[in-house]
Amino acid sequence: MTEPDRPAPDPAPEAPDVLGELRAQGFDVAALTEDQRTLIHGLSVDELALLLDIKARLEDAGDEVHAHSEIAGGALF
Numbered sequence: 001m002t003e004p005d006r007p008a009p010d011p012a013p014e015a016p017d018v019l020g021e022l023r024a025q026g027f028d029v030a031a032l033t034e035d036q037r038t039l040i041h042g043l044s045v046d047e048l049a050l051l052l053d054i055k056a057r058l059e060d061a062g063d064e065v066h067a068h069s070e071i072a073g074g075a076l077f
Helices: 018-024 032-040 045-061 065-072
Strands: none
Touching: 018 032, 018 045
16 A cells, blocks of 8 residues: 655745844844853744844834833833
8 A cells, every 4th residue: 555645845944044134133243142142043033023023113112212211220121
């Protein structure tokens, strides 16, 4: 008894160059520790997109976020 031909599985998506993308988006990845780099390198595509979205929203909020960070002494970050 032979099995019917099965379609080949979809190839796994290529892992994103997380550190390269963060660097391109203005993150100071050179300041990260080796442990931080390892953790960030393992982010999924969705996690990377979320991180970049949060960064963009913080930048869009600009002055308000900056003022709050001065008042709170950066406690939010």
